[in-house]
Amino acid sequence: GAKLQKGVGHKPRVKKTENKVSQNRKVTDYYPIRRSSRKTKAELKDEEQKHIDDLIKNGVEEGLQVQHIVDKGRGVFATRSFAKGEFVVEYNGDLLDIACAKKREAEYALDPATGCYMYYFQYHSKTYW
Numbered sequence: 001g002a003k004l005q006k007g008v009g010h011k012p013r014v015k016k017t018e019n020k021v022s023q024n025r026k027v028t029d030y031y032p033i034r035r036s037s038r039k040t041k042a043e044l045k046d047e048e049q050k051h052i053d054d055l056i057k058n059g060v061e062e063g064l065q066v067q068h069i070v071d072k073g074r075g076v077f078a079t080r081s082f083a084k085g086e087f088v089v090e091y092n093g094d095l096l097d098i099a100c101a102k103k104r105e106a107e108y109a110l111d112p113a114t115g116c117y118m119y120y121f122q123y124h125s126k127t128y129w
Helices: 041-057 098-109
Strands: 064-069 073-078 121-123 126-128
Antiparallel strands (some): 064 073, 121 126
C-alpha cells in the first residue's frame, strides 16, 4: 500500500454553519458590564468650583491669618504655601480707576476708625485699585 500524506491530494473541509446557531459569544455573556468611575475634566472642574464656593459661603480662609502690623494696621499673611493656580481668597469689592480710588481714599481718611485698604492689580493691561 501506498501511503497518503495528510492534506495532500484532498480538498480542505469547509464547515457547514448554515443550520447551526452561531457559537460566537460576547465577553458580556460571561462578565457583567462595568462602568468607569473616573471623572471627566469638566466634572473635576465643577467639583473644584463647588468646593471654592463652599469655602467662600462659609467664610473659611484656610492658610490665611490677619495680624496687626506696628504703625501700619492689619495685614493678611499666608500661614502655609499655596500651589500655583490654587484658590487663596476671593476679592469682594469695587474695581476703581485711579481718580475714584484717590477720591475714596480722601473720604476714608476723614474717619480714622474706618481705615483704608486698597489693593492694586492689573487686569487686561489696565490697573485697578
